[in-house]
Amino acid sequence: MLSRTADSLFWFSRYIERAENTARLLEAAGRLSALPTHYAGSTNEWESALSATGALHQYYLTHEAATADDVVSFLAFDEGNPSSIKSCVQAARANARAVRTALTLETWEAINDTWLQLRRFDNRPLSRPLLNELIGFVKEASLQVDGSAYRTMLRTDNYFFMRLGTFIERADSTARILDVKYHVLLPAGERIGGGLDYIQWRSILRSVSALTSYHWVYRENVKPWLVADLLILRKEMPRSLSNCVANLVSFLDQIAVEYGQQGPAQRMARHIFARLDNARIEDVFQSGLHEFLTEFIADVNELGMTISKQYLL
Template sequence: MLGRTANALFWMFRYLERAENTARLLDAGLRMALTRDLVTAEEEWRSVIATAGLRRNYEARHGSYTGMQAWNFMLREKDNPQSVLAMFGQVRDNARQSRNAVSGELWEAINDSWIQIKDILAKPVPEQRVGEVVAMIRQAGTLAHGAIGGSMLRDQGYHFARAGTFIERADSTARILDIKYYLLLPSLSYVGSSLDAGQWDTVLRSVSGDRAYRWLNAGQIDAKGIVEFLVLDGRFPRSLAYCHSALRDQLASLARIHGREGQSDALMRDADTRLADVTIDMVFEKGLHEFILEFISTNAAIAQAISDDYRFLA
């Protein structure tokens, strides 16, 4: 497979994952903002924008955090290269570049979703349609993942696509956890308060983990338990442990197909060993922020090594 095609498959699913994650953040923010007064609702939207890593870009263009401005900025604003509209355009462009390597079902799922999303985001989204738009974006991801799972050969193209998914998913979960401590929780005096519990609920909703966590923990919102769930619980498909386990499997499959291992495999083994030996007490003893920064750095190094090993730009 040409490096350009592998690169397109890898990034197609990275951008798809980013678009889905943005939709989840918007859904969580909307739920929280609807239960707040006007001033507090603006703080909720400030947190959502910060969690998405868009605060500087947003504040360069807007002076307030009204819901209408915030969700349209994240969904469709032309000056935001990380908007859902821009990211899904990248999904389709990468799908087109790798057209000969994807199944007809996957291409149709992505192309049809792109047409629908482009159409609904052609104009500013009013409050009464935000839920519909978020649902459409999440459905687009579900359709694409279903199509690749049910129609593509388990060849190198499939494994590059899945590797991109888990690289991006791990990065997103890690950043959401880090933002919780440094932006969503402005003061230690909030720890244990209703605001603190509400923010942790937002974190769980941002990764679609609220129902699974409550089922496992009898509905109790506990910061330490949530961090353990999102970092170490290998049963939850968006936890750091699950994502790296799945990524390891994709890289092992690629190594078998190519008859050799690369730097990405060595980095993956090291990361896997470190994460397997960690307990939640060790995470908090080290410092959650420090742990997350190290994880994000390692995750990025693995992504770069995949690109180098398989000559994505060749």
């Protein structure tokens, strides 16, 4: 398979995943900002959403304050923001188009339809109902791309490289969401009942669509260290760091089997996985949640570059 094709497949699925993540962050911010301040706290949720997408600095280059309308249009449609939903969908579609032949018709139609339909939200101030509609639309689009690939693509390198893109992006995103809110997860913030932080914890879960899963796994009220445990270490949780890295290991292995050769990317993924696999959440808090997450983000970033060097150039 052409290296360029693998590269485009990798980024195609990364951008779709990123579009969905941005949509979820908008959703979570929208819910929090709709609560009375004594529930949600005085933190600016819109600013948190910007941080979690990594676009905070860029936002303030062109904006004075993080107001709801400005952040929504920046995260949804700003073409100068590479993480905006519009930019991501465009980039995903451009990558898909460049490797049209490596996709099944179903997967191509899923991304092409998304791109065509996104225009109906474009270039107008988004009312709240319309914003919700957009969020729903993007989540559904991501499901369609993901599902069509899952159901129709041959289990060969094409598919594996797409999956690598998805899980690198997802691992990065979950880690960032946690890192932006790590302070409310620290044990000092613990309080029982409907306090400020409690709402925040629920919001974190919601932003990775894990609120229901949480209750199934722990069968108790939302506790910060369990939120961290769920999103970092629980392998059965599909967006947890552990699950994402397990998938990276697995798909890298499948590529290695197909090609009959292991390389630095495989070794590195196994190394990251082993650290997560051996960790307990108490240890993570002990050694510093923020430090742990920062290191993880750097590791995943480096793994991405290693994959790129090994296969995509």
